[in-house]
Amino acid sequence: MEELLLGVDALDFLAREGLPVLRSTLAADADHAADAAREIGFPVALKVSSPDVVHKTETGGIRTLLKDEKEVRGAFADIVASFSSRYPEKRLDGVIVQRQGSGTELIVGTMEDAQFGQVLMFGLGGIFVEALAEVSFRLIPLAPWDAKEMMEELKGSAVLLRPRGEKVDIAAVEVLLLQVSKLAERCPYIVEMDLNPVFVSSDGVAVCDARIKTA
Amino acid sequence: MIAEKLKHLFYPASVAVIGASDNFDKLGYHVMKSLVGSPSVRIYPVNPKAAKIWDIEAYPSLDDISGEVDLAVVVVPAAQVPETLHRCGRKGVKGVVLITAGFKEIEDASGEDLQNEIAGIAGLYEMPIIGPNTFGFVNRTGGVNASFTSEFSLLEKGGVALISQSGGVCHLCGFLAIEQRVGVSALMSLGNRVNVDFPEALRFFVEEDGATRVIALYIEGVAEPRRLLDLARSLSGKKPIIAYKAGRNEKGDSASRFHTGSLAGSHPVWRGALRQSRILEVTSVEEMIDTAKVLDSCALAKGGRIAVLSGQAGPGIIAADALEAEGLSLARFSPATQERINAILPPVAIRTNPVDMGPAWYNPKNMIEILNAVVDDEATDGVLFLAIYASANLGLAAAMEEYMRKSKPFTKPVVVIFSAPPGIWDEAVRKLDRKKGLAVLPTPERAARAMRNLWGAHVLFLQPR
Numbered sequence: 001m002e003e004l005l006l007g008v009d010a011l012d013f014l015a016r017e018g019l020p021v022l023r024s025t026l027a028a029d030a031d032h033a034a035d036a037a038r039e040i041g042f043p044v045a046l047k048v049s050s051p052d053v054v055h056k057t058e059t060g061g062i063r064t065l066l067k068d069e070k071e072v073r074g075a076f077a078d079i080v081a082s083f084s085s086r087y088p089e090k091r092l093d094g095v096i097v098q099r100q101g102s103g104t105e106l107i108v109g110t111m112e113d114a115q116f117g118q119v120l121m122f123g124l125g126g127i128f129v130e131a132l133a134e135v136s137f138r139l140i141p142l143a144p145w146d147a148k149e150m151m152e153e154l155k156g157s158a159v160l161l162r163p164r165g166e167k168v169d170i171a172a173v174e175v176l177l178l179q180v181s182k183l184a185e186r187c188p189y190i191v192e193m194d195l196n197p198v199f200v201s202s203d204g205v206a207v208c209d210a211r212i213k214t215a
Numbered sequence: 216m217i218a219e220k221l222k223h224l225f226y227p228a229s230v231a232v233i234g235a236s237d238n239f240d241k242l243g244y245h246v247m248k249s250l251v252g253s254p255s256v257r258i259y260p261v262n263p264k265a266a267k268i269w270d271i272e273a274y275p276s277l278d279d280i281s282g283e284v285d286l287a288v289v290v291v292p293a294a295q296v297p298e299t300l301h302r303c304g305r306k307g308v309k310g311v312v313l314i315t316a317g318f319k320e321i322e323d324a325s326g327e328d329l330q331n332e333i334a335g336i337a338g339l340y341e342m343p344i345i346g347p348n349t350f351g352f353v354n355r356t357g358g359v360n361a362s363f364t365s366e367f368s369l370l371e372k373g374g375v376a377l378i379s380q381s382g383g384v385c386h387l388c389g390f391l392a393i394e395q396r397v398g399v400s401a402l403m404s405l406g407n408r409v410n411v412d413f414p415e416a417l418r419f420f421v422e423e424d425g426a427t428r429v430i431a432l433y434i435e436g437v438a439e440p441r442r443l444l445d446l447a448r449s450l451s452g453k454k455p456i457i458a459y460k461a462g463r464n465e466k467g468d469s470a471s472r473f474h475t476g477s478l479a480g481s482h483p484v485w486r487g488a489l490r491q492s493r494i495l496e497v498t499s500v501e502e503m504i505d506t507a508k509v510l511d512s513c514a515l516a517k518g519g520r521i522a523v524l525s526g527q528a529g530p531g532i533i534a535a536d537a538l539e540a541e542g543l544s545l546a547r548f549s550p551a552t553q554e555r556i557n558a559i560l561p562p563v564a565i566r567t568n569p570v571d572m573g574p575a576w577y578n579p580k581n582m583i584e585i586l587n588a589v590v591d592d593e594a595t596d597g598v599l600f601l602a603i604y605a606s607a608n609l610g611l612a613a614a615m616e617e618y619m620r621k622s623k624p625f626t627k628p629v630v631v632i633f634s635a636p637p638g639i640w641d642e643a644v645r646k647l648d649r650k651k652g653l654a655v656l657p658t659p660e661r662a663a664r665a666m667r668n669l670w671g672a673h674v675l676f677l678q679p680r
Contacts, residue, residue: 113484115438115440115484116440116441116484116488117441119484119487135483136483136486136487137483137484137486137487137488138487138488138490138491139441139444139484139487139488139491142491143491146491149490150487
């Protein structure tokens, strides 16, 4: 039966499989959110968690760079109030409290192609995915040099990769691509994975949000 | 078994033409026309109604031929094909070229049924069949033209094998290849692919055919792309493989289409998969034949630093622009190289890269010396050499050809653009082309793209397996 893993569920799954993810907790109320934020460490980001919402940005359900408990409580109340009034028909699981990610946004995905079987996609994430189509594909399984070459293909947009001139941890991205390839190979019941965004900076790589479809 | 039989199929000592004809309106006429120009082949025309075809003794049926038959070229109507193939199998024919159309490619379901039937017969006798719905093949190395286009015998012999899904594209590329003097080992269309598909043909030309140095694939769509791609990957590093994949629908929204899952068979996936399989992708017919030609004739480029030598400044500037557009760069000569150039060229010309060869234009020895100087430079990975005709340098190409006869082959790719009115330099250019590591292409832009691909092929070859 088809199932869709979203938000914390998807991130927890990836973490259990050994992938680097931003630490996240689903909070049911403002107290819980404040506790979780303290435990995760500031700054944090808060995101609406609803089984009816895949693209959180479009619903306005994200607050970032919250630097203390007071801001977290305020943001929690904001998100819940605006979500409930704008989308009364949509279900609300709570709010995800997540370690604030930073760096360049990447996208890593897998899918089942009718002709090729399992395929991996990699590219620049965020607004660049659609604007530049800076994505490339490989058949799963990837060899280490495939990951290297995918990274090289992306370097064509080197300026975007280093907006403030800092170096990004290329090796960590290559490792992540191989991990995703292995995960898809190991779990053939995953028909689609969408890790978007994935943050890469000088100190590594971390999955910020994910959507996993199983059959 | 199929692989072993393919050797006899592509290098037959004897060929039966089933449906041979003296009537210009029949394909059997044109196949005979091609084969009579293949002197090393014993031809058996098969036709129940004629004693002689093309003035060669004809046989009423395959069974009446007493000698062995390596290859049968079949041009009988589709309905007669199953029985004909059974005869081929019983006779012990090593392989079949099935030119007849009217199988899987037609709208009527009976075509697919018929194709399944012949696939069964092919399996029964373990008999490789090229086609159906193919124009045949030409093996220039073996001097065999088993196709309905006799003019393919005009192709110069060389190291390029073209394996095309489409017969039409084979003709388009084949005639351009004649015009551009691409050296060809073999040219074939796979047609509907009963049991000789891309993997079988690719393996033959990479592993079995010594004359083939480069394989060019024209792909429209295949049912099991992984079978081809996995094979190519396992063969990587042996011979360069290039591919032109048709059916691109390359919209910028590939990523969003990915999200909706409607990307099946899309070009971005093919592009990545080709790269992963160490196949160099080309995106036009020109690029395919140019790239095949330089890969057959020149050394690979170990980097992207290119020297431009031009008799006129303008074409040199165009070449420099074209190189940059392809992601290549102008080489910076070492002081030693610059000294060698300066010793030959007076300071009236631009002597750094691009080098204005104007003052050396009437002295082939000086031109070659400059060419050698830049090839020797460690900071140069390849050379574009541009020679445009002017009345006063009438003898340039001939003198260069004469001088080159004695010189050593270039260890780095040298791509030359000769431009002259028809008839002026043709003979000398023909003699120079594809020898000593030098290849001639028509324009600076095409030469720059070919040079990029010589580098690309080197990078694909380098990868660990």
